[in-house]
Amino acid sequence: MPGMHRRALLMSALASPVVLRHARGETPIKIGMPVALTGPAGEIGAQMRRGAEFWAKHTNAKGGLLGRPIELVIQDTGGDPASCVRKAQDVVERDGCRLLFGMTLSSEALAVVPKLAEWNAVFMSSDNGDGRLTGSSLVPNFFRANTSGPMGTRAVSLYLRQAQFKGFYAIGMDYAWGRNSIGVFKDEIQKAGQNFIGDVYSPIGTKDFSTYIAKIRQSGADACFIVMQGDDNAAFLSQAKQYRLPDKVQLLTEIVDLNSIAATGDASIGLIGSSRYSFTFPGAANAEFVEMWKKEYKTVPDTFEGEQWQAGQVLAAGIAAAGSIDAEKLRVALEHVEIDSIKGHVKIRACDHQGEQQGFMVKVVKKEGAAKPTPELIATFPADRVTPGCGKMTYDS
Amino acid sequence: MSLLELRNLTKRYGGIVAVNGVSMTVEPGEVRAVIGPNGAGKTSLFHLITGVVKATEGEVLFDGQRVTAMPAFGRCQLGMSRTFQITALFPEMSARENTSLAAQARDKQRWLPLGGQAVFAEAARRGDAALERLGLTHVAHRPAGLLSHGDQRLLEVAMALAQQPRLLLMDEPTQGLSVEETAQAVEVLGSLFAAGGLTVLLVEHDMEVVFRLATKMTVLHRGTVIADGQPDAVKADPAVQDAYLGGYA
Amino acid sequence: MRTTLAVAALLALMPLGLPPYAMTLLTEALIMGLFAMSLDLMVGYARLISFGHAAAYGLGAYTCGNILLHTDIPLPFAVLLSGLFSGTVSIGVAWVCTQATGVSFSMLTLAFAQLLYAVAFKWTDATGASDGLAGIPRRPGPFGTTFFASKIGFYYLTMACLFGGFLFARALVRSPFGAVLRGIRENEAKTLSLGYNTRLYKIAVVAASYMLGGMAGALYAPFAGFANTELLFWLLSGQVLIMVIVGGTGTLVGPILGAAFFLFVQQQLSIYTDSWALFFGVIFIGFVLFAPQGILGLARRGRPTEQHR
Amino acid sequence: MDVLPFLVTQCLNALSQAALLFFLGCGLTLIFGIMRIVNFAHGAFFMLGAYVGWSAVRLTGNFWLALIAAPLLVGGFGAAFELGILRRLYGRDGHAFLMVTFGLTLVMGEVIRLLWGVEALQVQIPAALSDIVFILDEPFPIYRLFLAGSGIVVGLTIWQFLERTRLGLLIRATSQNAEMVHALGTDVRLVRSAVFGIGCGLAGIGGVLAAPMVTASLGMAPNAVIDTFVIVIIGGMGSFLGSMIGALLVAFVQVFGSYYFPDLAMAFMYLIMLTILVVRPGGLLGKEA
Secondary structure, three states, X not given: OOOOOHHHHXXXXXXXXXXXXXXXXXXXXXXXXXXXXXXXXXXXHHHHHHHHHHHHHHHHHOOOEOOEOEEEEEEEOOOOHHHHHHHHHHXXXXXXXXXXXXXXXXXXXXHHHHHHHHXXXXXXXXXXXXXXXXXXXXXXXXXXXXXXXXXXXXXXXXXXXXXXXXXXXXXXXXXXXXHHHHHHHHHHHHHOOOOEEEEEEEOOOOOOOXXXXXXXXXXXXXXXXXXXXXXXXXXXXXXXXXXXXXXXXXXXXXOOOHHHHHHHHHHHOOOEEEEOOOOOOOOHHHHHHHHHHHHHHOOOOOHHHHHHHHHHHXXXXXXXXXXXXXXXXHHHHHOOOEEEEOOEEEEEOOOOOEEEOOEEEEEEEOOOOOOOOEEEEEEEEOXXXXXXXXXXXXXXX | OOOEEEEEEEEEEOOEEXXXXXXXXXXXXXXXXXXXXXXXXXXHHHHHHHOOOOOXXXXXXXXXXXXXXXXXXXXXXXXXXXXXXXXXXXXXXXXXXXXXXXXXXXXXXXXXXXXXXXXXXXXXXXXXXXXXXXXXXXXXXXXXHHOOHHHHHHXXXXXXXXXXXXXXXXXXXXXXXXXXXXXXHHHHHHHXXXXXXXXXXXXXXXXXXXXXXXXXXXXXXXXXXXXXXXXXXHHHOXXXXXXXXXOOO | OHHHHHHHHHHHHHHHHOOHHHHHHHHHHHHXXXXXXXXXXXHHHHOOOOOOOHHHHHHHHHHHHHXXXXXXXXXXXXXXXXXXXXXXXXXXXXXXXXXXXXXHHHHHHHHHHHHHHHHHHHOHHHHOHHHOEEOOOOOOOOOOOOHHHOHXXXXXXXXXXXXXXXXXXXXXXXXXHHHHHHHHHHOHHHHHHOOOOHHHHHHHHHHHHHHHHHHHHHHHHHHHOEEOHHHHOHHHHHHHHHHHHHHOOOOOHHHHHHHHHHHHHHHHHHHHXXXXXXXXXXXXXXXXXXXXXXHHHHHHHHOOOOOOO | OOHHHHXXXXXXXXXXXXXXXXXXXXXXXXXXXXXXXXXXXXXXXXXXXXXXXXXXXXXXXXXXXXXXXXXXXXXXXXXHXXXXXXXXXXXXXXXXXXXXXXXXHHHHHHHHHHHHOOOOEOOOOOHHHOOEEEEOOEEEEHHHHHHHHHHHHHHHHHHHHHHHOHHHHHHHHHHHOHHHHHHOOOOHHHHHHHHHHHHHHHXXXXXXXXXXXXXXXXXXXXXXXXXXXXXXXXXXXXXXXXXXXXXXXXXXXXXXXXXXXXXXXXHHHHHHHHHHHHHOOOOOOOOOO
């Protein structure tokens, strides 16, 4: 089976009954998805994959895109940028994909985007946080449907304007996203005239956070901003709880996702943070999506599952408008896409390819009688307040 | 001027004195043997001369030049070639490649990283000549590791000769050979030395061998020189008889 | 020489018939081949078993990446410069590492590579830290040509580097210098006593090896358009050592074949399973146990021994 | 917050890390001292210990049982590997062992992945140790105190074992002169298998003990083996006391380095090692390299 990966075959096999009925004879639209299924970000990658599979299945059931079925070509990158470049090149050259999803880590996306022009491929991001992707590192074939790191950070900082803390500390994972978001946070805090004490970065895959926690305790800060995801996030939160850090310091985070909450149990109660997506978001569109999801997976959708669905919807709207998946045409069409999504109104900006959308703040609470803590919506900010100026990562007011 | 001169050479290992204030000379053209009972300091002295270990005190002069602090390879470049007590060869190379590599060490262009056919040709010529002098031409193409014990010994001498040394240093040249092999080796070496042109310093404990080969002798005892001179004179020296030769004479 | 030309001609014709993904794979195989061959200079000819050869690769890749990102130096020159830089740096590394011999030498090389890895992980300005250097371009030139920036042109550049490196390495091991290396390999003490300053020879061969290895890394950076700390990690050092040993040490050609073999097998296996490293490990153990002379060594043993130096 | 409580807790923290590193280091040094084998797979045995420990806790629900079962299994596997594979290599130079054990590292990593999957596995801390204590008003996990204590206990035990027991005597004698021990009628081959097994078993204990703190995950092996090499090289290959000193040094550099100079901590560790190697090629307490 030349040019066809086993996993790709499996994917299409899973979706095949629908594919065959609705789009017989049409060549499928292949979407390459190099994604971290293993390593510290493996859980996020798994969410992205589930989100994409669900979206593909749902779309194929409705007749596909342009009458063609969607086929996902999924490859594991292990969360390593070098491997991600290799896998992306592979799905483009070997499988002929001209559309890309995935790239769990921002560092992976930053490594891949310079290649998009050579491959003549369009990449629709569903989770990359680093602001530079729609700023200094923007390439014409990159689009971001999700809430970026600066946007999430901005939501936190807007929320903090109502609160009073003596001093802030920040801890982030030591790679593109962590450093970028904390940079934005520092800028926001200092512009608001508040006291930013210091920051520290832990290597990806850190298991033992005791030194970092000691450092936060020693700093005298009474609030700490966390930019972490996946295994690292879970490990940090449970160890912070063990060291009684939340007793002295209010923990704030850029991402609240159910998986971290589940992994840390009650340790996450009281955590305040921005949420890129939560099943608790308001609106009929979200309620409908959550119902569909529950039917399929017997559980509620998590952050990156929702974000991936939204990215799929944006891409679908672009393809429909372009009438083609040719990169040139699709790019022009995507630059004018506006949809009503599970997170509300989303508009792709032509100037920097960032999706303008609302910002959400949640607090992790445990409701009476509930088995697990859940994120509860505590504030919403309009798109024009959380989305930075075109190609920028910081905010003027 | 002496070719090799040792001045008050001393080597201490911690509290143990292995070589104690040894002064001696090797004149051009002589075959000098250093003898002594086990533990007399022969091997340590040999190491000091070749530069394997550094002296605690004293000087080593080669052809009037002070070489006390010079590393082993540097002394070799001045013209001191040695053989080992336990045969040291390149076992997977042919005998011819062994002597050739030895001869190459004397070429100014021995390090040439590219080309070098002229270097090889000259080295092979000198190496072949050395093989012939020791009667090894018939085994020239055999891997050194597959030669007989005696031939391996002689090959090592051939390697030293291929370097056209000004001083040939031999560490127990018949060590580990059978009686028969020893006799053969002594015969070959004897005629080699008799042909003249070589200056040799050898360390040996086998008296038979020493008296067959040496023209001069130095006797070591507990790290000090107790006698020096013509073999016959040394043999007659009562101090030597007392310390070492025992009932031999 | 005739075989070399025939192989070169065959490889030169490859772009005519192969699809893009196969060309990508082949280019990577040639780069890896150059890298493995460079290690063979040390392992196979001087028995300097380096467990840190990734240092050469990473140095070359980061140097070339920075040259291409920040200057207008044409691609082929950038590759050469990076190789030279890597070779120069290695003189210091070799000076320290050759203090020791045997297994201690191996550990020292490993330590050095890890030190570079640790530095690269934090030196954001030069290496991009854990994000790596992204978007490394293939600068046009010399003389304004954009040929080497194209997929096929880059393949020919890689091929030229491999063959140039091979001819250089072969001349080196067949030279008087190479003869001394063989002496060091078989009996270092004896070589020293013959009047060769063996440490200088070892430092020189490490430098030559790092230069070629650095060139391989320098090719990888614009090939992938990306370089990160993975290129300095000990796992890569181990993998390339496997390629050399399985291919056959002291043959130059063997390690190239070993690299190609493992790359193709890995590519094929990774379609069916993620556990290709299992295969790597088992094959390697088998070779160390039963055929330490490697694939080419096995093949040559079958033939009557030739007089080679 | 005061400096003193901070220093005390961080020192305890470093001690607990040192204990884990010591389990790794003394196993590796034991194997090298007696068999002249550099065991590249040592990190993989450490990882195997963590995974076996996880399974044992799952099956029996008892951490203490796991702490006994895992080292036995890991050590048994190590001994079997010595019997089946390493034995064929005696007489070859030291690099052959380095290479074979490197191959074993790859194989074990993959087999563990196939058996236990890619997810990091959390091992529950036994209830008795899961709480924290306050040391000078600073919270400190009891489990880490337990780790530091167990490091001291195992260190003393091994020392006494080597000094006082017959097998210990044999082991020391074998490291000095294998032929002599053989001539005296002891099966040296058996001693070697036992030593390799014990060394790997020690790594296994380290793995079980580390698991509750850092989870059982596939990244363990590479990190552990490099750290272990650093320890043993610093302390001197084959020196039991050296591995203890190396473990303490590395742990303190890691803990305080990552606190005060987070960007330099890792490079600092390798620099120390290189400096020691250049000054004393055999390590602090090692014999000539």
